[in-house]
Amino acid sequence: MAQISYSTVGFKDRDIAPALEAISTAGFDHIEVSSQPPHMSTPLEGCELDAFRALLTDCEVRVGTIHAPMRENVLGAPEENWRREKMGVMTQYLHFAAAIGARGMVIHPVPNPIFVPDPERDELPQLITDATKRSLDELVPVAQAAGVRMLLENLPYHCSYPFLHMRELRPLVDAYPEDAVGLVVDTGHAWTSGDDPAAEIHIAGSRLWGTHLQDVDAQDPQDNHWVPGQGGLNWDEIRGALEEVAYSGLWTFEVIVPRHDETPEELAQMTREVADRWGIEG
Numbered sequence: 001m002a003q004i005s006y007s008t009v010g011f012k013d014r015d016i017a018p019a020l021e022a023i024s025t026a027g028f029d030h031i032e033v034s035s036q037p038p039h040m041s042t043p044l045e046g047c048e049l050d051a052f053r054a055l056l057t058d059c060e061v062r063v064g065t066i067h068a069p070m071r072e073n074v075l076g077a078p079e080e081n082w083r084r085e086k087m088g089v090m091t092q093y094l095h096f097a098a099a100i101g102a103r104g105m106v107i108h109p110v111p112n113p114i115f116v117p118d119p120e121r122d123e124l125p126q127l128i129t130d131a132t133k134r135s136l137d138e139l140v141p142v143a144q145a146a147g148v149r150m151l152l153e154n155l156p157y158h159c160s161y162p163f164l165h166m167r168e169l170r171p172l173v174d175a176y177p178e179d180a181v182g183l184v185v186d187t188g189h190a191w192t193s194g195d196d197p198a199a200e201i202h203i204a205g206s207r208l209w210g211t212h213l214q215d216v217d218a219q220d221p222q223d224n225h226w227v228p229g230q231g232g233l234n235w236d237e238i239r240g241a242l243e244e245v246a247y248s249g250l251w252t253f254e255v256i257v258p259r260h261d262e263t264p265e266e267l268a269q270m271t272r273e274v275a276d277r278w279g280i281e282g
């Protein structure tokens with residue numbers, strides 16, 4: 001039975017405790033934990049970790065996935081010092097993910113060009129390709145030991161970098177063990193990039209272990225992160241594609257932005273109602 005999950009990034013206006021309470025109140029029993037402030041911008045340890053676990057129990061929610069830090073925190077850092085530093089961050093977060101019961105960790109494979117010095121250099125695509133593979137080679141044993149699958153996400157950057165679309169991500173992950181490396185399709189990133197989300201789901205196929213379900217404008221998509229149904233994506237086709245690839249991961253909603261001045265609580269509630277209409281479980 002399909003299960004739904006809601007990202008805490010939908011409640012980035014408040015600390016993690018009230019965010020969890022609000023998600024639970026809206027009727028979700030799984031969450032994706034954001035690593036953006038004010039949520040898990042550092043991995044918790046010791047009594048803070050214990051307190052977070054107690055909070056999960058109190059709110060009756062479980063962690064499905066965690067989103068690793070973003071921005072410069074990528075696999076394909078084109079400079080070795082940068083890459084090495086981020087290997088430390090990813091290793092810490094994989095252990096943290098295991099400690100809070102997450103089965104998957106969403107990772108942005110490559111950097112947004114805004115974080116790359118001289119971002120249109122000719123040699124960058126090859127540097128990023130090599131760095132991404134080197135990073136996966138190093139992190140696969142860490143992920144396997146932790147029991148957490150790394151989930152590489154399609155990204156909506158308009159540049160010539162590799163690994164932004166499933167047509168490149170799928171062959172990349174095919175070279176790695178299934179329990180360590182999978183894929184997450186972000187529906188809004190897909191359409192913003194000019195890709196059909198249903199087609200991206202088909203390409204990801206059996207390696208798809210995560211979703212970021214969010215709607216965008218049909219004509220001028222800007223990675224809007226609206227409630228499904230508020231934008232122009234074809235949700236019947238997206239749901240059909242998930243069924244056709246026998247997707248068995250969580251249906252994770254990454255709803256962040258109000259289309260019509262809704263509160264975060266209203267967005268979570270509306271999303272829950274969408275899931276109800278789709279006939280998937282809380």
Ligand SMILES: [Zn+2]
Pocket residue numbers: 153186212254
């Ligand atoms: Zn996403």
